[in-house]
Amino acid sequence: MNSIIDKQDRKLALSHILVGYFAFLIGTFCGLLQVFIRNDAIELPNWLDYYQILTAHGVLLALVFTTFFIFGFLISGMSKTLGTFGPKTRGFSWIGFYLMVIGTTMTTVTIISGQASVLYTFYAPLQASGWFYVGLALVIVGSWVLGFSLIGHYIVWKKAHKKQLSPLFAFMTVATIILWVIACLGIVVAALFQFIPWAFGWVETINVELSRSLFWYFGHPLVYFWLLPAYMAWYVVVPKIIGGKVFSDALARLSFVLFILFSIPVGFHHQLTEPGIESFWKFLQVVLTFMVIIPSLMTAFSLFATFEITGRKKGGRGLFGWFTKLPWRDVRFTSIFIAMAFFIPGGAGGIINASFQMNEVIHNTMWVVGHFHITVGTPVAMTFMGITFWLIPHLTGRKLTKSIKKLAFIQIITWAIGMLLMSTSQHILGLLGAPRRTSYTGYNGNNVALEWFDGILSNHVTMAIGGSILFLSAMLLIYIVVITCVASPKATTEAELVEFPIAESDPGATPRFLENWWIWIGICFALIAIAYTIPIMDMIQHAPPGSTGFQTW
Amino acid sequence: MHFHRFEKIWLIFGMVSLIVFLSIVGVSAFAMDQHPSGGMDTIDPEKVEETPPFDDPGVRQIDEDTYEVVMIAMAFGYEPSQIEVPAGKEIVFKVTSTDVTHSFTIVDTKVNMMVIPGQINEKRYTFDEPGEYLVLCNEYCGAGHHVMSTTIKVVE
Ligand code: HEM
Numbered sequence: 001m002n003s004i005i006d007k008q009d010r011k012l013a014l015s016h017i018l019v020g021y022f023a024f025l026i027g028t029f030c031g032l033l034q035v036f037i038r039n040d041a042i043e044l045p046n047w048l049d050y051y052q053i054l055t056a057h058g059v060l061l062a063l064v065f066t067t068f069f070i071f072g073f074l075i076s077g078m079s080k081t082l083g084t085f086g087p088k089t090r091g092f093s094w095i096g097f098y099l100m101v102i103g104t105t106m107t108t109v110t111i112i113s114g115q116a117s118v119l120y121t122f123y124a125p126l127q128a129s130g131w132f133y134v135g136l137a138l139v140i141v142g143s144w145v146l147g148f149s150l151i152g153h154y155i156v157w158k159k160a161h162k163k164q165l166s167p168l169f170a171f172m173t174v175a176t177i178i179l180w181v182i183a184c185l186g187i188v189v190a191a192l193f194q195f196i197p198w199a200f201g202w203v204e205t206i207n208v209e210l211s212r213s214l215f216w217y218f219g220h221p222l223v224y225f226w227l228l229p230a231y232m233a234w235y236v237v238v239p240k241i242i243g244g245k246v247f248s249d250a251l252a253r254l255s256f257v258l259f260i261l262f263s264i265p266v267g268f269h270h271q272l273t274e275p276g277i278e279s280f281w282k283f284l285q286v287v288l289t290f291m292v293i294i295p296s297l298m299t300a301f302s303l304f305a306t307f308e309i310t311g312r313k314k315g316g317r318g319l320f321g322w323f324t325k326l327p328w329r330d331v332r333f334t335s336i337f338i339a340m341a342f343f344i345p346g347g348a349g350g351i352i353n354a355s356f357q358m359n360e361v362i363h364n365t366m367w368v369v370g371h372f373h374i375t376v377g378t379p380v381a382m383t384f385m386g387i388t389f390w391l392i393p394h395l396t397g398r399k400l401t402k403s404i405k406k407l408a409f410i411q412i413i414t415w416a417i418g419m420l421l422m423s424t425s426q427h428i429l430g431l432l433g434a435p436r437r438t439s440y441t442g443y444n445g446n447n448v449a450l451e452w453f454d455g456i457l458s459n460h461v462t463m464a465i466g467g468s469i470l471f472l473s474a475m476l477l478i479y480i481v482v483i484t485c486v487a488s489p490k491a492t493t494e495a496e497l498v499e500f501p502i503a504e505s506d507p508g509a510t511p512r513f514l515e516n517w518w519i520w521i522g523i524c525f526a527l528i529a530i531a532y533t534i535p536i537m538d539m540i541q542h543a544p545p546g547s548t549g550f551q552t553w
Numbered sequence: 554m555h556f557h558r559f560e561k562i563w564l565i566f567g568m569v570s571l572i573v574f575l576s577i578v579g580v581s582a583f584a585m586d587q588h589p590s591g592g593m594d595t596i597d598p599e600k601v602e603e604t605p606p607f608d609d610p611g612v613r614q615i616d617e618d619t620y621e622v623v624m625i626a627m628a629f630g631y632e633p634s635q636i637e638v639p640a641g642k643e644i645v646f647k648v649t650s651t652d653v654t655h656s657f658t659i660v661d662t663k664v665n666m667m668v669i670p671g672q673i674n675e676k677r678y679t680f681d682e683p684g685e686y687l688v689l690c691n692e693y694c695g696a697g698h699h700v701m702s703t704t705i706k707v708v709e
């Protein structure tokens with residue numbers, strides 16, 4: 001059945017997605033400026049500063065674009081698979097939306113006015129305007145209100161369908177929200193008890209090491225909050241697009257549960273080179289970090305199994321014949337396939353980053369920038385692009401025209417090329433020692449630093465070429481978003497409606513305990529307690545005198 | 554729960570490599586003492602210049618084969634700004650900050666230390682090659698972050 005979701009729910013979802021793309025527009029423009037500043041091709045007017053732009057880039061893309069887009073996608077999928085929202089769910093969702101919008105606006109204003117050039121990680125004792133932290137806290141609170149209203153919708157469904165397992169999309173949504181709520185606890189505690197009182201001057205000093213650890217308790221699962229919705233598209237949407245089914249309902253659910261467990265108690269792998277945490281605890285969290293490889297391997301297996309089974313059904317023969325039978329001309333599929341392909345080097349790089357001693361080689365170099373542009377910047381972002389192509393027409397009731405499909409192809413191909421250039425040069429520059437988060441610098445003509453400006457690939461200029469292609473691609477995407485919102489012809493018949501692809505998934509053999517959330521929440525908190533209690537107590541009990549705030553920008 | 558036969562093989566292969574890999578990392582960390590920089594000593598960030606050893610930063614010989622380098626990082630430089638150490642001897646770097654978070658990073662070496670106010674970070678390193686090494690800050694620390702650097706001379 002090619003049914004479209006309820007009109008009011010469409011409006012709700014579309015509002016989220018459009019705010020997300022507004023952030024994307026400004027954020028990628030900042031990215032363009034960055035690549036040119038770093039190779040000394042442009043100089044900023046003196047009322048604008050590199051680090052101000054970089055703060056905006058990080059906040060708008062990593063926090064705002066992702067969060068708004070994700071909720072737009074989850075809302076549409078929940079309405080699609082569990083039915084139209086009730087008035088309560090919808091009302092609370094709107095409240096959440098407006099809280100996030102107000103928070104984002106506050107934060108953005110403090111960044112633009114130059115009172116918050118602290119980057120999106122806002123490490124103390126750099127001290128931004130208190131409203132910067134209040135704004136971020138509002139975004140989180142808004143996302144919780146939204147998250148809980150989606151869980152409310154799920155509970156209503158469960159009550160009406162006793163003893164049934166929820167549809168896979170809804171299950172995965174709930175898993176994502178549980179992960180998000182538990183992850184945010186760290187940053188909410190840091191904001192309420194550390195940053196806000198300190199920034200408004202109610203307390204003098206801040207415990208720096210504790211604030212960093214609370215940030216990274218949040219910071220790593222944040223990555224999985226971006227990734228899980230992309231995985232939802234990979235598990236549930238892609239099989240439908242290629243004409244297949246979900247490989248295994250039980251394994252899909254099991255992998256999501258494992259992602260909740262192993263993505264939270266691991267934040268120390270971002271703090272491997274800093275003092276204040278015993279080596280033992282760093283190593284323990286490194287081990288827990290690597291556990292995430294198990295659900296990742298399960299995911300890779302399931303996806304390729306679906307591809308192969310479907311390709312063979314369509315007549316693909318031999319070892320790899322099925323591969324050619326995949327719908328390569330369908331941009332909804334090809335976009336996500338490219339996204340998956342980027343995740344292979346992305347994941348491999350992640351293994352290096354988290355490898356305890358090896359981390360020293362790359363920590364805070366351009367390598368890391370290359371790494372997250374081929375994890376969040378492409379696998380996640382390009383999956384979101386692939387979703388956008390059909391989701392916006394679905395939400396606006398317009399057609400997905402041939403010309404838009406063509407443009408969409410150009411958009412994803414240029415993004416892939418631009419990213420290949422930019423991220424390759426960033427990885428190599430990092431290995432050569434070029435630092436991240438740094439405006440143009442030659443370190444007084446030091447020979448080592450000069451090398452960063454004259455390789456073929458290992459060059460800030462290559463990075464700028466890649467970045468420019470990326471920016472053009474981003475603008476093309478914005479064009480597609482606008483056209484499919486307001487200009488594409490309306491779908492008039494049932495057949496013209498753009499569908500929300502949801503693959504069939506058979507829960508017949510799926511064990512019930514997978515949907516007993518209390519088990520997983522319990523284990524999750526147990527793991528967090530094991531990994532964090534002692535080192536955090538230590539940071540509090542043996543804290544040095546705290547730090548006062550600094551505005552060094 | 555049903556696992557496909559190939560999936561079992563795939564997952565067992567994955568888990569075995571995981572165990573092997575983590576064992577290598579663990580053994581080299583704890584048996585061969587290959588840790589990233591760290592340390593549990595704390596200091597009052599407002600009294601750094603009065604607290605030993607930071608009241609007298611610089612290079613000090615500890616014994617025949619070991620030297621200590623005490624460094625203070627601040628926006629936007631290092632104190633002392635010029636140092637000289639011998640190649641082939643173990644150098645113990647000790648760093649802290651008087652203001653915000655910085656790093657003490659020697660390009661082309663494994664010395665890449667976060668410098669956190671209130672904490673003392675420590676790293677042992679032996680230079681094999683003499684020469685002049687670039688030291689830079691790779692943790693954002695403010696408007697002058699990109700000029701925060703110095704050099705270390707390593708002599709025979
Ligand atoms: C037009 C496309 C883009 C370009 C040209 C671009 C360029 C850059 C560059 C050059 C940096 C490093 C700056 C530095 O360390 O000095 C950077 C940082 C970053 N980028 Fe992008 N980027 C783009 C798109 C994206 C997207 C789509 C995302 C995520 C959804 C993203 C997330 C980030 C993050 C989180 C940082 C780190 C910010 C920080 O260090 O505080 N970027 N980007």
Ligand SMILES: [Cu+2]
Binds near residue numbers: 219223269270
């Ligand atoms: Cu991480």
Ligand SMILES: [Cu+2]
Binds near residue numbers: 655656691693695701
């Ligand atoms: Cu710095």
